[in-house]
Amino acid sequence: MTHSKKYIYLKYTIITALLSIAFITNLSSQQTPAERLVGNWYFDEVSSFATMDTRSRTQMDTIPQLKSQVLNSYRGRRLFISQDGSCSLALANGQTAVFSWSLANDGTLTLTNANGTTVQESVRVLTPNRLVLVPSAKGNARSIIAEQHFIRQ
Missing domain, CATH: 2.40.128.270 (Lipocalin)
Known part of the structure; x- marks a missing residue:
């Protein structure tokens, strides 16, 4: 099963976006x-x-x-x-x-x-x-x- 470059790029973009949101949420929760x-x-x-x-x-x-x-x-x-x-x-x-x-x-x-x-x-x-x-x-x-x-x- 091979995936197109477009599919892999989309998957990578979604994962990066989710990790960014999780990182930002974690930073805001560290505020006093x-x-x-x-x-x-x-x-x-x-x-x-x-x-x-x-x-x-x-x-x-x-x-x-x-x-x-x-x-x-x-x-x-x-x-x-x-x-x-x-x-x-x-x-x-x-x-x-x-x-x-x-x-x-x-x-x-x-x-x-x-x-x-x-x-x-x-x-x-x-x-x-x-x-x-x-x-x-x-x-x-x-x-x-x-x-x-x-x-x-």
Whole structure:
């Protein structure tokens, strides 16, 4: 059984491509979680609002103005995380908040503003294209959204 040169070349090209993909995937998996966190993240409102608890959802549905206000405060958010330890949260209305950030070994992301106020969130999911943050509850205060989903773009 003989194969044409064209067949052998095609087989060689496919094998080379598969090995290249495996090598690149292996390199990206060797990044630390902090390195994978660096990038531009866009708020995924559909996935995020799906995590809202029933009580909050019911309350928002009964007060349309509140619902609109809450949706608009989250919609269009962009989180920019830099390798130098700085990050910014840009809102759809043009406002931007600047923070420094650090990531602990347990997956706790700490954001610190210029006044020294800190916010902590748990990194629940961190893949090359998806970030899910769970806001830390303090006392009776809790976020209306249980998980903030972001997509890398």
